[in-house]
Structure formats: C-alpha cells, structure tokens
Amino acid sequence: MSDIKLVNVTKQYDGQPLPAVDGVTLDIAAGELVVFVGPSGCGKTTTMKMINRLIEPTSGRILLGGTDVMSIEPNELRRHIGYVIQQIGLFPHMTISENIQLVPGLLGWDKTRSRRRADELLELVGLDPVAYRDRYPRQLSGGQQQRVGVARALAADPPVMLMDEPFGATDPITRERLQNEFLRLQAELRKTIVFVTHDFDEAVKLGDRIAVLEERSRIAQYDTPERILATPADDYVASFAGSATAIKRLALIPAERLPGKPLNVANGLPTLDKGGSARDVLDLMIRWGTAQVAVDGGKAVDFETICGLLGDDHGR
Amino acid sequence: MDFSRYLERRWDDLLEQAAQHAAVVALSVLLATAIGVLVGVLTWRSARASGVAISVSAALLTIPSLALLALLIPLLGLGWAPTIVALVVYSLLPIIRNTVTGLRSVDLAVLESARGMGLTGRQTVWRVQLPLAWPIILTGVRVSTQMLFAIATIAAYVAGPGLGNEILSGLAGLGSANALNKAIAGTAGVVLLALAFDFAFVGLRRVTTPRGLRV
Ligand SMILES: Nc1ncnc2c1ncn2[C@@H]1O[C@H](COP(=O)(O)OP(=O)(O)OP(=O)(O)O)[C@@H](O)[C@H]1O
Numbered sequence: 169m170s171d172i173k174l175v176n177v178t179k180q181y182d183g184q185p186l187p188a189v190d191g192v193t194l195d196i197a198a199g200e201l202v203v204f205v206g207p208s209g210c211g212k213t214t215t216m217k218m219i220n221r222l223i224e225p226t227s228g229r230i231l232l233g234g235t236d237v238m239s240i241e242p243n244e245l246r247r248h249i250g251y252v253i254q255q256i257g258l259f260p261h262m263t264i265s266e267n268i269q270l271v272p273g274l275l276g277w278d279k280t281r282s283r284r285r286a287d288e289l290l291e292l293v294g295l296d297p298v299a300y301r302d303r304y305p306r307q308l309s310g311g312q313q314q315r316v317g318v319a320r321a322l323a324a325d326p327p328v329m330l331m332d333e334p335f336g337a338t339d340p341i342t343r344e345r346l347q348n349e350f351l352r353l354q355a356e357l358r359k360t361i362v363f364v365t366h367d368f369d370e371a372v373k374l375g376d377r378i379a380v381l382e383e384r385s386r387i388a389q390y391d392t393p394e395r396i397l398a399t400p401a402d403d404y405v406a407s408f409a410g411s412a413t414a415i416k417r418l419a420l421i422p423a424e425r426l427p428g429k430p431l432n433v434a435n436g437l438p439t440l441d442k443g444g445s446a447r448d449v450l451d452l453m454i455r456w457g458t459a460q461v462a463v464d465g466g467k468a469v470d471f472e473t474i475c476g477l478l479g480d481d482h483g484r
Numbered sequence: 485m486d487f488s489r490y491l492e493r494r495w496d497d498l499l500e501q502a503a504q505h506a507a508v509v510a511l512s513v514l515l516a517t518a519i520g521v522l523v524g525v526l527t528w529r530s531a532r533a534s535g536v537a538i539s540v541s542a543a544l545l546t547i548p549s550l551a552l553l554a555l556l557i558p559l560l561g562l563g564w565a566p567t568i569v570a571l572v573v574y575s576l577l578p579i580i581r582n583t584v585t586g587l588r589s590v591d592l593a594v595l596e597s598a599r600g601m602g603l604t605g606r607q608t609v610w611r612v613q614l615p616l617a618w619p620i621i622l623t624g625v626r627v628s629t630q631m632l633f634a635i636a637t638i639a640a641y642v643a644g645p646g647l648g649n650e651i652l653s654g655l656a657g658l659g660s661a662n663a664l665n666k667a668i669a670g671t672a673g674v675v676l677l678a679l680a681f682d683f684a685f686v687g688l689r690r691v692t693t694p695r696g697l698r699v
C-alpha cells in the first residue's frame with residue numbers, strides 16, 4: 169500500500185541558523201488527501217519535496233508503503249510519484265500529448281499504449297483529446313495548462329501525488345472550477361495525495377485531513393477539516409482558520425444529508441440545486457428571507473435544523 | 485580586359501573556387517557546432533568550467549590567422565587540413581557561449597518539473613534544454629559562419645581551397661592586367677556567398693526550431 173510515514177524528519181539548510189523542517193512526524197493513509205497549510209516560509213514545500221527526494225532530509229526517515237525512500241533510486245522513485253507545481257512547467261517544445269507521454273515513455277511503455285493513455289487523461293481532466301492533443305502549451309490558457317499539468321502527473325498512474333499550490337496562480341473562478349474537478353477526480357482515483365497551499369479555505373474544501381503547520385513545519389494540528397473548524401487546538405490554529413468558522417463548517421455538510429420534512433410541491437419555496445451544501449441552504453434562506461428551503465429530493469429543510477447542525481459532531 | 489569579359493572567361497574556375505569556399509566553411513562550422521555544443525553541454529553547470537571554456541575560445545580568436553596557419557603547417561601540412569582546423573578554432577567562441585547561455589536560460593519551472601518527473605540530468609539536457617536552447621545556439625552558429633567566410637580567404641596561404649586564391653593571386657600580381665579584376669571577383673564572391681548562407685540560416689532556423697516555440 170502506498171501510505172506515507174514521516175518519522176522525526178528534519179531538514180537543515182546549509183548556512184541557516186534554524187532548521188527549515190524540525191522533527192516532523194506524520195502519517196498519511198493510502199488513498200487519503202492530506203493538505204499542508206501554513207504561512208509562507210513555514211516549510212510546506214521543503215517537507216513535501218523530501219518525499220520524492222527533490223530535497224534530502226538531514227535526519228529522520230520517510231517511508232513510502234513501508235519502504236524508506238532513501239533506499240530507492242531517486243529518478244525511479246520520482247517516476248512513480250506524480251508531481252504538480254504552481255508554475256506548471258510544461259515542456260513548451262512538446263505537444264500536450266507528448267508532455268503527458270513523457271513519464272510512460274521513461275518507464276518503457278510502448279507508443280500506442282502511452283498515446284492512448286494521454287487521450288484518456290485529457291478526457292479525464294475535461295479537455296477534448298481531439299482538440300488538444302496536438303496543441304502546444306503556449307496555445308493553452310493558464311487553467312487549461314494546469315489541467316494538463318495534473319494529467320501529466322497522473323500519466324503512469326502513480327499511487328502517490330505531490331501537489332505544491334497547483335491552483336495558486338489561477339483566478340478565483342477558474343480555481344474553484346479546478347478544485348471541483350479535482351475533487352471529482354480524486355473521488356474516482358483515490359490517490360494518496362499531499363497537497364500544499366496557504367489558502368485555508370482551499371484546505372478545508374479539498375482535504376480529508378489538514379496539517380496546520382507553524383514555523384519550521386511544526387504541526388500545530390493534524391485533523392479533519394470539521395474538527396479543526398469546530399475545535400482548533402490552539403490560538404494559532406484558530407487565527408489561521410479565521411472568522412466565520414461556523415459557516416465554513418456548514419459548507420462541509422452536503423444538503424442531501426440534511427433531515428427535512430417531506431414536500432410534494434415546492435409551493436413557492438426557494439429550491440436548492442443538486443450538489444449544494446448546508447451553507448448554500450442558509451445562503452438561500454438569507455437571500456429570500458424564508459425559514460425553509462426546498463432541497464432536491466423533495467424535502468423542506470428549516471432554519472432550526474441548520475442551526476442545530478453545529479451543536480453536535482456531524483461528519484460529512 | 486573589362487570585368488565582365490574577365491568573369492566570362494574565368495567563370496568555371498571561379499565557380500569551383502566558390503564551391504570549395506562554401507564547402508570548407510560549411511564543414512568547419514558543422515565540426516565547430518558539434519564540438520562547441522559538446523563543450524557547452526559538459527561545462528554549463530559550473531560557472532568556472534564554462535568561464536574557462538569561453539575564455540579559452542576567446543583567446544584563440546585573438547591569434548592572428550597567419551600565425552595560426554604557420555603553426556599548423558608543421559603538424560598538418562598544406563591544404564584542407566590546416567584550413568579546417570584554423571576555421572574550427574575561430575568559430576568556437578560564439579557557439580560555446582550561446583550554448584552555455586541557452587542551456588542556462590531554460591525556465592526554472594521547466595527544469596523543476598523535469599527533475600520532479602524523474603528525468604536524469606542527461607535526459608533533461610538532451611530532451612528538454614537543448615531543444616529549448618536551439619534557437620540561441622543557432623544564432624551563435626550563424627555569427628560564426630559569417631565570420632568564417634572572411635577568415636577562410638586566408639586559406640590560400642597554405643594552398644587551401646576557396647576564393648582566397650583568387651584574391652591572393654590578384655594581390656600578388658598587383659599592377660598587372662587582371663590584378664584588380666581578380667581581387668574584385670574574389671571579394672564579391674565571398675560577400676555573395678556569405679549573404680546566401682545568411683539567407684539560408686533564416687530558413688534553417690524555421691525548419692529546426694521546435695514547432696512549439698514558434699506558435
Ligand atoms: N534552498 C534553500 N536554501 C536555504 N534555505 C531555504 C532553501 N529553500 C527554502 N529555504 C528556507 O526554508 C524555509 C521554508 O521554505 P519553504 O519553501 O519550504 O516554505 P513554504 O512553506 O513552501 O513557503 P511558501 O508558502 O512561500 O511557498 C524558508 O525560511 C526558506 O527561506
């Protein structure tokens with residue numbers, strides 16, 4: 169299995185007074201999406217890059233599916249770990265399809281198979297292969313390039329993905345769309361993913377678990393988004409989570425799971441679209457000035473239900 | 485004899501000298517490109533190594549061409565061999581320098597993703613950096629080529645090929661009937677060849693630049 173274990177990992181850069189990563193211990197289960205979130209310079213990137221040996225730890229051990237990564241040849245290791253960065257870094261002289269086929273090629277796949285794989289992945293990230301496979305990176309928008317970056321990282325079907333602020337450089341609308349598509353993808357693929365961001369809301373939206381990091385990558389709290397919002401471990405985490413945490417928690421509860429009274433006809437109530445959250449229900453109530461909202465399957469959810477949600481510990 | 489009559493009478497000889505001139509330049513530039521790119525690939529990572537390579541090739545360029553040929557004769561005799569060696573030596577600087585610059589100018593994000601995907605250093609150089617640096621390298625090759633057309637006339641002193649022979653025999657017979665005709669014909673031939681090659685480089689650049697960089 170491709171779980172990741174960091175055991176007391178430290179990274180001390182030459183000439184720096186303090187280590188950039190100081191004794192981090194962390195378990196990431198196979199198929200889990202863990203987000204590293206923390207302020208700029210706290211060591212998120214350094215911690216992540218030690219997993220695929222782009223940076224070598226000074227001490228400590230990193231285990232991938234139980235094997236110490238230091239015992240695996242670095243290039244071999246990296247070919248089996250998907251890697252996505254904010255600046256994307258597509259190869260401008262290669263077509264989109266060639267970009268995606270590169271790692272399969274390095275792994276010795278035959279041409280037909282890797283070409284088919286590239287088409288399949290373009291489809292998966294929402295780009296029509298016929299229209300895009302023979303284009304060059306410069307002929308794509310930033311958001312489209314970012315999708316290709318994700319497709320390229322998935323090319324050889326790696327069990328593990330490392331993503332460093334992959335959506336950081338896109339505008340809020342594109343970013344939200346990429347996040348939604350990415351969640352849909354991950355629901356299907358169940359990769360073990362380490363996702364770095366300094367946007368707490370992004371962390372809440374994407375993470376199965378969030379590691380809130382402080383200076384030197386010290387873990388302030390490592391828990392589910394719900395629990396971090398409901399019970400932050402200390403003032404640091406609380407300040408990082410920001411205000412309106414109650415509303416943020418509502419965003420994690422799908423509206424279709426809410427209890428409601430059966431409703432035959434919507435009789436004038438505002439109606440929530442499929443896929444909305446408890447937060448969207450509340451939003452509709454405020455917008456329409458009603459205490460009830462109709463949710464897709466024909467039920468009416470009231471204001472009291474929404475308020476009651478935050479009292480006890482609701483899962484997703 | 486007027487110039488046009490002269491040209492008419494000597495046309496075949498001139499054509500052959502021009503062909504040889506072009507051939508010796510082309511051959512030298514090809515060799516220099518192979519050597520220069522290789523030196524660039526081997527040294528670009530280290531500021532010191534590439535600095536040494538560039539300084540040495542710059543120093544070579546300051547050796548007077550006659551002196552260099554005189555030095556080469558005892559080793560290589562007369563004719564094509566010393567000519568080509570001298571021309572290769574003179575064309576290295578722009579090619580090495582542009583190769584180093586080109587390899588270094590590749591976007592850091594591209595290098596980071598190449599490394600993160602598991603390309604070895606060598607694979608990154610040959611499959612990513614060189615194709616991206618190629619337009620810059622080719623500019624160096626083009627500069628060298630232009631330089632060599634002029635320098636190659638000196639080959640006549642070592643009984644080498646090319647239009648230098650025409651110019652040299654004009655200079656040697658200064659005051660005689662056809663001396664000026666010879667000098668003009670030789671010089672014009674060199675200039676025209678250089679222009680033709682420069683024009684060809686425009687096409688070569690188009691054909692060899694990766695398509696993704698032209699879109
Ligand atoms: N190659 C390096 N040499 C020396 N110090 C470094 C190096 N790379 C990073 N650092 C330092 O290590 C610390 C952690 O850097 P890191 O890049 O991991 O931060 P980060 O959390 O990813 O920040 P950001 O959100 O800005 O990307 C910083 O203080 C940084 O200055």
Ligand SMILES: [Mg+2]
Nearest residue numbers: 212213214332
């Ligand atoms: Mg970073």
